[in-house]
Amino acid sequence: MTTSLATGRARAWAWIAHLRSGGTTAWASWESVGAVDAVGHGRYLPGAQQLELLRRLNLAGHPSSALVERVIAASAPGRGRPDLELVGVDAERRFGPPAVDPATLPDEELLRVVSGLLAAVLVERRERAVESAGSQHVRVTRRFRTRYQLAGDPWLTAAYTRELVADGRPPGGAGRAVHVLGADVATLLAHTWAAGAFGAGGPSWPDFLARVRARRRLPRRVDLPGVVERFLARPHTGRVGVVLDLAALPKLVGVRRLVPVPDPAAHAVELARQVGVALSLHVLPEEQSALLTGALWPRLTRVAGVLPAVPPEHRDWVEDTAFGLRQRLLHGGYPVVGDPDVVLPRFAERETASVLDLAIELLLEEEAP
């Protein structure tokens, strides 16, 4: 080991000790080569991603010592850049990826690490989550209830069905009426993407839109006329219709009111998607979905924000699709509750909230003693 390498490593270990004790000085500003006892040394220097994440956690709050050690020992799940070396530690290093100033790392690199840590927390707490889900008050199934089934918009369908089940009104039964829930096409697409992110996983929002565009048709679940036709072909099905006016839904399913379903914020959904990818490495798809919906979503409901916006390059085909959908609803011959013009898209402006900041906030909360 050359002297310069020894000095570089001593400086790095001193910085790590500083971060372990809650320090927030950036690596580029770190000059000290203070003595660090052998306990402070590991077998290898942690990656720049882990160390920068620790610094950001220190900036945002007070991570527990257990969380600090978890971050230092973590490896980012999934494909991407490997654990990177700190610039200035080993000037003579000739192989491996280039060393970096950790403060310049893009958010995505840190997000891979923090998603893995959040997934690990969810897995550790899964028994508690299952117990908590089991202890939630669910009414005994009512003998006299309206037979119904919800379909269409997967985000709304899942939320309303959960509420009705908790009220003793499970879906199904012979002669059930099928209500295919719809909204404007931009919202339908965003809800479908969100349902996938909290379910078995899926692509990022831009990739999701690109795939829908490539297929030249709406996703199967929100192609409302297609859903109606499939249900009409099933035996023991009563009235099948599309519901575009959600205010009419409580009466249709036999209740006085339903709690409005909050829209998930785009950056919260993206975080759930990334945590889902990391979760898929630890649990089976059904449990992944249960943990995301039952344990993560309740923590994200309070996150302010709006659904992801359809970017300008996709707006033409979304508008065309919506117009085609409206025409099919007008001439379908089945009941449509609400104005078919509802499906025409209303484009919102893109909102930029940091997925990484949200992830860090959540990790600090999850790990709070």
Added chain:
Amino acid sequence: MSTKVLLHVGTPKTGTSYLQDVLFRNRERLLAAGICYPASRHDSHFLAALDLMQLPWGGLQTEAIGAWDELARQVREHDGIAIVSHEILATASRAQIGRAMESLGRDAGTEVHLVLSVRDLVRQIPAEWQENVKHRAQLRYGAFLDQITDPERSTRIGAWFWGVQEIPDILDRWGQELPPDQVHVVTVPPPGGAPELLWKRFSQAFGLDGVDLDLDGERQNPSLGVPETTLLRRINRRANAELPPADYRPLVRELLAHQTLSRRTRSPRLALPPELHPWVQQLSADWIAELERREYDIIGDLADLVGAPPVSEYADPDRPRERQVAAAGVDAITALLLDNARLRHEEERLHAELTDVRGALDRAQLRPSYRLRHGLVVRLERSAVGRGLLGVYRRARGRSSRVA
């Protein structure tokens, strides 16, 4: 506890599929010789590597949960020599390597030997692009080369390529705590050499000389020519959005690439563009000098890493001869038609079988005794008392007569 673990961590495209197939098929014979290759299925070590490195892989990761710990447990419980082999381990991080070494028993006294099989970049670079295309990649060869020649290596493609191909860095990470004589570098002979030479080198590295093994395996990872790879890339561009990974693997990767297009051996082969040869030569020379300096156990010849000179007629897969691509397309369509015909025949056979079963069921239901019993059940189902009596009867009779 294992006395010695031979840990083969890469690199891809160095005959690893053949080696792993031989080890898997011969695990009984190996065990008789005191060597454990712990695998219950062909891809056991692949799944273990996915688990260790926390890699999603088109849904396969669900089968990998806990696979590394299970593999490591089997290694620890074996009294003798154990072999672990998968090429994607090459890209593991230092933290993952630390976990792997600990779980294999390094701190408890097990002697860990690292094996890295290596091949020249002149062949590895086009082979890696082709492997990417066979895993749904849509990028052109030129774009791939741009990404791997970018010194930042900030893209997924660039990071992965160098993670599994940069020999000195892989050995830095995996061999950081091993003495050089416990690090074995196996070089792949240059093209045109005796086909059994590579196996002899593997056999020496893994201490298999003298063990009677069946070497006539069929598993390999066949390569494609220029028009075939171009065709596959175009199929990826068109079909990726609609074809899930679970269907892509058997239909595109296996049926089209491995079973059909790889048989077209007369088409031009993929090669390194001549203009990249000087860069590759310099890189290879640096690596060879570094490996010599580190005094590892070299099995083969480091000069094998130099690679062949530029090809005289370079076929650019980004500007292929369209007639050749069309011919490959006709072969692909034919293969799909034949497979479709096979499936239709299978469907017809199953329909006929189903019709027979329905007929048998109908005949059974026409018997007077069945109709009598059926009528009785229908009447009993109409009243609460009847349903209770049926319940008692069904509990007494057992599961076979309960309502499904």
